Amino acid sequence: MSHESTLTKLRERFGTDGFQTSEFRDNFRVIVKVEKVFETLKFLKESCGFNMLAELTAADYLYYPNARDRYGVIYGLTNTVTGERLFVKTFVNDPDPVLPSCFPIWKAADWLEREVFDMYGIVFEGHPDLRRILLPEEFTSFPLRKDYPLRGLGERHNFPAIPRAES
Amino acid sequence: MAMRPNENFLISKLDWLASIVRANSLWPMPFATACCGIELMATASSRYDLARFGAEVMRFSPRQCDLMIVAGRVVMKMVPVLQRIWLQMPEPKWCISMGACASSGGVFDAYATVQGIDRFIPVDAYVPGCPPRPEQLIQSIIDLQDRIKKTGTLMAKEFEQRTEPDRPKTIALQMAPTERVVAPGDFQTSTRAWEEKKT
Numbered sequence: 001m002s003h004e005s006t007l008t009k010l011r012e013r014f015g016t017d018g019f020q021t022s023e024f025r026d027n028f029r030v031i032v033k034v035e036k037v038f039e040t041l042k043f044l045k046e047s048c049g050f051n052m053l054a055e056l057t058a059a060d061y062l063y064y065p066n067a068r069d070r071y072g073v074i075y076g077l078t079n080t081v082t083g084e085r086l087f088v089k090t091f092v093n094d095p096d097p098v099l100p101s102c103f104p105i106w107k108a109a110d111w112l113e114r115e116v117f118d119m120y121g122i123v124f125e126g127h128p129d130l131r132r133i134l135l136p137e138e139f140t141s142f143p144l145r146k147d148y149p150l151r152g153l154g155e156r157h158n159f160p161a162i163p164r165a166e167s
Numbered sequence: 168m169a170m171r172p173n174e175n176f177l178i179s180k181l182d183w184l185a186s187i188v189r190a191n192s193l194w195p196m197p198f199a200t201a202c203c204g205i206e207l208m209a210t211a212s213s214r215y216d217l218a219r220f221g222a223e224v225m226r227f228s229p230r231q232c233d234l235m236i237v238a239g240r241v242v243m244k245m246v247p248v249l250q251r252i253w254l255q256m257p258e259p260k261w262c263i264s265m266g267a268c269a270s271s272g273g274v275f276d277a278y279a280t281v282q283g284i285d286r287f288i289p290v291d292a293y294v295p296g297c298p299p300r301p302e303q304l305i306q307s308i309i310d311l312q313d314r315i316k317k318t319g320t321l322m323a324k325e326f327e328q329r330t331e332p333d334r335p336k337t338i339a340l341q342m343a344p345t346e347r348v349v350a351p352g353d354f355q356t357s358t359r360a361w362e363e364k365k366t
Contacts (some may be wrong), residue, residue, distance in 0.1 A: 159247070
């Protein structure tokens with residue numbers, strides 16, 4: 001599927017150096033800086049017809065060859081009228097990985113952003129209720145970060161055992 | 168002339184009588200979280216027919232059951248629920264850990280998966296397999312019935328001796344010198360590995 005009309009509109013609005021693009025098979029990405037991500041997403045919804053946030057996920061690029069940033073946040077957008085799919089990608093870095101929440105644009109971002117926060121500790125500013133969604137409330141680490149050990153930090157053992165005589 | 172007792176009574180121990188009644192009327196509580204649960208359903212179905220052994224009355228309320236069958240992997244978020252359900256079951260009660268995941272964590276050696284439910288609740292029988300065949304589960308129920316008949320008491324006194332958790336002793340104590348503990352974690356949280364034997 002051609003993304004020419006979308007790209008033309010984006011170039012008109014943000015200029016040719018406002019974003020980068022890359023492509024892998026049928027996966028077309030628009031890479032923007034974190035300061036511009038909210039503006040770009042809002043423009044894509046309001047002027048380019050991407051009315052559905054199909055997915056929102058993240059990736060940790062620690063130990064990744066030639067990576068310059070720590071976390072990538074990926075928005076998968078769909079235009080439900082034309083069927084066009086577009087991925088918007090942005091990068092955040094470690095001391096405090098923060099980016100604006102896109103909950104005001106798509107209500108679907110509510111749980112998706114909570115999941116990314118749960119697994120990576122990336123904070124979405126402006127999210128109405130940013131707390132853990134899958135892991136227990138008392139969990140303190142972010143398990144999909146690459147520096148988190150596979151077997152955990154002992155979380156799976158921190159419960160009292162019930163001996164048979166006491167139950 | 169000696170007195171002949173009436174033929175319609177017999178003398179026995181109450182322990183024996185209670186145990187044989189309990190063993191032949193086990194009410195399982197299916198705690199099925201994964202694919203072992205499907206095997207558990209098959210075991211209760213007409214083809215394998217758990218009713219032949221008097222353990223077919225599956226109830227989904229722990230208050231009506233006396234045999235908990237934990238079928239499938241248990242994540243650490245589920246442990247408080249598992250313990251609560253176990254505590255809600257009336258005495259006397261037994262627990263079968265069905266399948267590799269419930270018994271040892273199976274292939275899921277990750278941060279969220281409990282490495283064997285016997286670390287947190289008492290277990291009476293383990294069923295190996297991934298998932299076990301219905302025959303294996305039936306065999307474990309037969310073994311459990313056998314054990315109840317042999318050791319059961321009316322007031323469930325046999326459980327009073329089990330004051331320690333049923334989990335394995337610390338891995339380091341079981342290990343031969345040729346084995347080593349893999350990081351991360353100490354000897355309780357880590358998994359053991361075997362060094363290749365040098366001939």
